[in-house]
Amino acid sequence: MKKIIIAMSLVIIGSFGASVTFPNTSFADDNDACSNKGKILTLKPWYSGLTNNDHDCSLKSPGTDTNSQANYIWKIALNIVDDLLQLIGYTTVGYIMYGGFLMMTSNGAPDKAAHGRKTIMSAAIGLVIALASVALVNFISSKIGV
DSSP, X not given: OHHHHHHHHHHHHHHHHHHHHSTTOOSSOTTOHXXXXXXXXXXXXXXXXXXXXXXXXXXXOOOSSHHHHHHHHHHHHHHHHHHHHHHHHHHHHHHHHHHHHHHHTTTTOHHHHXXXXXXXXXXXXXXXXXXXXXXXXXXXXXXXXX
């Protein structure tokens, strides 16, 4: 159990270290400099991938046909869902730290330590699900051409 907790902690610390070290790396919308201007941490703005790459950073036209308008709306929805899933990931990291705090302050009480371990494991499972969901949303978003 300790090895799993240590491994998950190292993965989380490594992920945050990589996001701080390489903040501008993005697999989708690499050439969209206007969308990167509105980033907060790793949260992208709702208009990410929908701007013209000229100097005024205006929004692209959704087009006149139904398919391009649907893709435009789906791109906005996926940007919002991606940000919400990333917020869920940040929340699960907070719960992992809370579980560690519970374990440290248990003072040897087995029920409090077990509650801390259960909190950490539940949060770790939630983090894996949130990260997989973010990857899936980014994959779908990259396949939608606007």
